[in-house]
Amino acid sequence: MKVAILNHPFTDFYSSPKRMNCGALYYLGEIVKPHTYCAFDLVRNKKKEIRIPNSLRYLSEYTASDKTNYSFFQKYYKFGDAGLLDPDKFVAEEFDCVLVTTFAFCYFEGLKELIEYIRKFYRKPIIVGGSGVSSNPGYYLDNLDIDFAVKGPAELSLCKILDSIEEGREVDYKGVFSKEKRTASDNCADYSFKPYVFLRGDTLMLQLTRGCPKDCAYCSIKLNSGDVYRKSPTDLLESALQTRRLDGAKVYRINFEDDNLTYDWEYFENVMEILKKNVGSFTFSFENGVDFTTLDERKIYKLIESGISQWNLSLTSVNYDTLKNSKRNYILELYDSIMNIIEKYNLPVITYFISGLIGDKSDNILATILYLAGKRTALGISSFYPVPNTKAVLGLKEEIVPELAKGSSFYKWGDVSTKKLITLFMLSRFVNSIKTVTVKEWMDFSVKIFKKNADFYITGAMSDKTALSKTGILVSIINEDIYYCCKVGEEYIFRKRDLDDQIIKRFFFSIKNDIIIKNSGGEVISGEIWSGLWEKAYRS
Template sequence: MKLILIQPPIQDFYETKIRLQPIGLAYLKAAIKKFLPNITVKILDFHQNFGRKTISLPSELNYLREFYPCPDISPFCTFYHYYHFGADFKQAAEKIAQENPDIIGISILFSSYFREALTLAKEIKKVCPVPIIAGGSHVSAEPLSILQSPWIDFVIYGEGEKPLIELLKQFQGNKQFEQVPNLGFKKNNKFFLNPKKPNYPFEELPLPDLSDFSLNNYQFQKKPLYFITTSRGCPHQCTFCSAKSTFPIYKKRSVENILEEIKIRYKQGYRVFDFEDDNLTFFIDDMKKLCKLIIKEFPQNKIRFLAMNGISYLHLDNDLLLLMKKIGFTDLNLSLVSSDESVLRSCHRPHTVKKFTQIIQTGFKLKFNMTAYQILGLPHESISSMLTTLIFLARQPVLIGPSIFYLAPGSKIACQFSPLKEKDFFLARSSAMAIETKHFSREDIYSLFICTRIINFLKQFDINTSLNNLLLSHKTSNKRINIGLEILRKLIYEKKLHAYTGKQFVELKKFKWEIFYKLFSRLKFITSKTGQKIFI
């Protein structure tokens, strides 16, 4: 029996190129190899290394044309072109058919890209009519909606290793699918979802099998990159997060087990390790122990660690930050969400602004490159509250990572809205700016988003000066910086924001001057990444 596991292409305004390693599929392959060694498994990544092509903007996003009206090469650019990232659907299907699989598994991680997975499944069925299984985070949140597709035969929701292996056993045996945990299947034109049962203990799972990819297939700054997960799930209950639909219980691996994985991958040639945990440092003492063991085990400056999925600042302290710096962490991605304590409480988020400030101060002393993430457009948050958070972050030695809120299927906050439909799944992306409330409009969120770009632009200047002096007297040979300064001058004196196409300035009519004015009239100063200040 041969199983093909697929990472499908996606379509969007942008992609996150460095976070494409299909580690979930690699875990599945390794588990099958361990428990069902007679089954051949191959992973095909149809997203990475296939380039991109411009495609038409989907009709559901036509309302964005007014917000993204032209190409923009300025420092404050948003989006314009809509792309297909990855292999052509038909070509991918033909490639799969050439493998002569008996079963196919397709990953649907993000709700906004479920259509691409179903389109690929449709094309596969035309040339390779074998059973198709769908799994991944979106399937875990909305299993029935995916199972109802005519191109999908089975779904696995929740953790996938044990359910997939039990399903494959049934394919080899009596096909009693009702005995497979976490499985959705079809019978007599009816849909069935079997109860969930616990997965194999995380510690007992074999290391992800990446044998289908070369060492250089996934890189960070031209060095081989390896995704590592020390835990699954998160003990917190943040209402905007859907992680618990896949991992309802937080589970972790031992420090010794994690270190052994790093040692194995280092011998294989990996030099950059990205922790993809939802809450890497929850057990802070274990993380300290891991850092100390890494310091003993590996040569200094020969290995680099990242946590691109973010780190909970609630579970950091001065000692741990120092250890993380020593083992090769250079960047910290910290999710503030909001500086409004009432907003944090409403999100069931136990974090505090006081703790965040302490971590930022220590991180600055240790010379970390820090990015702090703010959610723009939480349904219950006001414009005033969002502005207050933006002002707070502007005064910290961090870059601001704006994340525009969207309804994540499976999240608690999504339950406060009408039942989500397929269009809502498609719009579950920041670039869609899909959510408006009585507190704010789409124009407000768009304007706040661009304001974060303006602040980050000013944070790059490593000088103590005033904004007025910067705009009037700063000279540089950097064309893009000069464009940014010219746009800021126009914004302040004409009260209009412009894009720059490379040939001309184009007014962005959806940008609200009032938002910019409210922000900068309260701002007083902006702190750069190096601690310098630009006074407003």
């Protein structure tokens, strides 16, 4: 049986290497064997600016051109294109079945575009699977012209579906939904899987574990991979690495895509030994975040010794009630103790937290921002996005529309308004911008700032984004508001953003009175710096 395996285009303000990665196509190709397959990467590096969809037009007022590095999103994009699939060539291949993988419910519209395009010239079975489908397979069947929606791991049912189609038998397996048969998924079924190993240039992407025994209310891992923590056999990882033709002279960057790789420390240590043996020189990071509750001083030192290049920590919130409601069972003091150890070493840190969880308050989110401002870490704010059938949305009465379920949509799913969500997002970026500058760089900074009506401006050839950002920070702190930068003629104008006044007032009061900001080098940025710079810079 001959199978076409495709990804699909999607739209958003931004993308990431993971979203543009075609490795999943070839991973699925290994799963469907002995059936033959051909992979079609319809995302590639194709990126096109498009208009913001009508459903997101409420964001347009925030997308003004801004030359600082703490700006809001300014352009909306389409990544990939269904038109990359040539109809004549595709039909000539005489595929018996099409398999489309989709990684997020919020990108449903891009999948719909692809399915409608394919159905113009192809009428044989189409199977759709992946994380997006696993969250709500019925939605996909109700709104797409497809034959099967697969919930859960592909290893459990994909080959069985293909065998049944080939032999003309009824497709009747757990986790496989069709127009005629809506079955219950068995995510807890025992299954094994191969390690995900994808090499592009000097970057090696790995995913070696699946499932999660934890009970975080907003997480969708269980819908796709189950609640049992599973590990791919290490001998299969070694075999996969040996087939990749790795260059012993290169220093590779390894990106672990796992959500809980350090959950089993003995397994992780075995993985690192295999990587040392087969990859040679490398650094690594956990781009999806590492669970800091699994760490201690000995393990932190071991990770540093092994070549970790950046810490990606997941905090969620500093508020106890928010953590409790989200089923994040730890206390803030544990994060403090881990950070006290990590801060001893000169490595970048990003701490992720969630803004706008159902039941959360803007005061709690601001408290998290102010708390992290005083830590040697960048702030990784993520606006809450609802995933169907997770515990966090069980009481949600409003329909979850895919376009609004993106983190970048800043939609009001709980008690925090869109304007407040964007204000908190902008403050996080503002703090991060401050953190990138050393005390010496601030002291050496020189600029002449003038005022015109309600705006501030500078003249001359200052086109450097870093300098414009420093100026914007200075104007913002002295005037206790967030100012963005646009160019009008030969002048760079700094204008006040229309954000939530109460949050802005509390933020600037805090950083001027009782909250310190610690930069990425661990230096404290004090209030005396701002006042001294303003006295030298401002020209009334």
